[in-house]
Amino acid sequence: MLSFTNDYSEGAHPRILERLAATNMEQVPGYGSDHYSESAAAKIREACDAPEADVWFLVGGTQTNQTVIDAVTPPYAGVVAATSGHVNVHEAGAIEHTGHKVLTLPEHDGKVDADELDQYCKDFYADGNYEHMVFPGTLYISHPTEYGTLYSKAELEALAEVCHRYELTFFLDGARLGYGLTAEGTDVTLEDIARLTDVFYIGGTKVGALCGEAVVFPKGNSPKHFLTLVKQHGALLAKGWLTGLQFDTLFTDGLYLSIAQNANDKADQIRKALVSKGYELAYENPTNQIMVNMDTATIERLSKDVEMGFMRKVDDGHTIMRLCTSWATTQEHTDQLIALL
8 A cells, every 4th residue: 555645654764763863872851952953953053053042852743733823923913824724724723722813814826915904904903803803813824824825925925914014923824834845836935934034944844754743932032931832731741752753853954855856846746647647637737746637437446556635525415525745655655656646
């Protein structure tokens, strides 16, 4: 059985496993106060061209989204996101569980539009009863989006301008950030993201690590006692060096971007094959998530040999399925999938 259901089916990149094995019997301080975490943070600051950045290592994506949003959003405010946004659809109400409402805007290929965000904020403050309403306090986006699509630098700049004008914290979920940074045609760099956002994270779980995400406050603007807040949300590892060492490895010799590029290269091959064989792509995107509109018979045929991800029903006879490559996808598995299509 071929697995193209997600980008975290495999364990971790061999270089990470080698370093974990080599350092296994070392005795190091806990909770991220170790020299591996310090080294990883320094490498991330350099990669972001953000020398003042605060870098924190958390255990996973949902914990990171919940912790960051709760930490940066005032208690009287909510978080604005696309209707398709991960925090709105696939996190089991984790954000609402902290007391912050998710305020939704229409999605455009998974993205939030800056003009619509501006109008939303204008309408909110024009309402004579806005003091009785949930304030827009934080903007949440993901890059890539749930559909594998990407923001352009101009789109991020426009969103940042609106956030600045209405005092919204701009938060970018980078669970799959490596795949976005290495996608063909993108004009967004890690330095751009650090410059334009108030906080973002670099995903490890889906880009070569066993687990872990690196949260970056690029202007040294961490909320007060953020480590305590991380622990309150169950997102802090006692063995913090496990995540620090993994990111130290990923940000050595360009490993993070090079393994992400592999996923995009394999996805490009699969996309071309799908188009040539007459499949309908649900979204045009250059990253590792491929959304395909399939009829029921095709899904049943392929499912005998291929694990795919369910996205949403289109109608009684069609479903959008996801084929997802990863840092570990091999050419052999790619060729086998293409042959089955």
